[in-house]
Amino acid sequence: TQLLEQSPQFLSIQEGENLTVYCNSSSVFSSLQWYRQEPGEGPVLLVTVVTGGEVKKLKRLTFQFGDARKDSSLHITAAQPGDTGLYLCAGAGRNSGTYKYIFGTGTRLKVLA
């Protein structure tokens, strides 16, 4: 069974601080996605990384896929209260010619003004 573990589970920081969220697995994924979920909403796709070692930036967010495509990190620079939410990673694995997504346990981030 493929599992994705995220750490930390909870994070409360002050506005302006930097943070990193980790997503780890013993399985290799074809691609990995990061999502953010705000209260009362469904998770929204932020980014997809496909190549081992790939780095993508989305404003103050930097996403990296591990060289072996088993892990990923999300780094937020100068966090703002608007970054508050649940961050989820999901790995896509090949399953009989199709892709099946496995979701991580989530990191709940709270940024205090």
Place this chain on the structure above:
Amino acid sequence: GAGVSQSPSNKVTEKGKDVELRCDPISGHTALYWYRQSLGQGLEFLIYFQGNSAPDKSGLPSDRFSAERTGGSVSTLTIQRTQQEDSAVYLCASSSIAGAFFGQGTRLTVV
């Protein structure tokens, strides 16, 4: 449709009643997932449909829960004899190689 659509958005039901939750996936997506999210928690996998293959039901918490997907498109999640611990947000997602895309969820409250 343009996105994943779930209905109803909110459902309040009495303990012991049956409920049906509906999911309309993105057109052309062959994979469909149901997840449950309790207040302040992450996603709990319930069931996965892929094309015409037998669904992966390994996440269904009890035999009161069932789901079907008709014609490879719309899916319904049915909870029989609801209990208070079934109260949660039920999220549906469909996926392609570009990613998994979620609906807004159905908030179920069992009173």
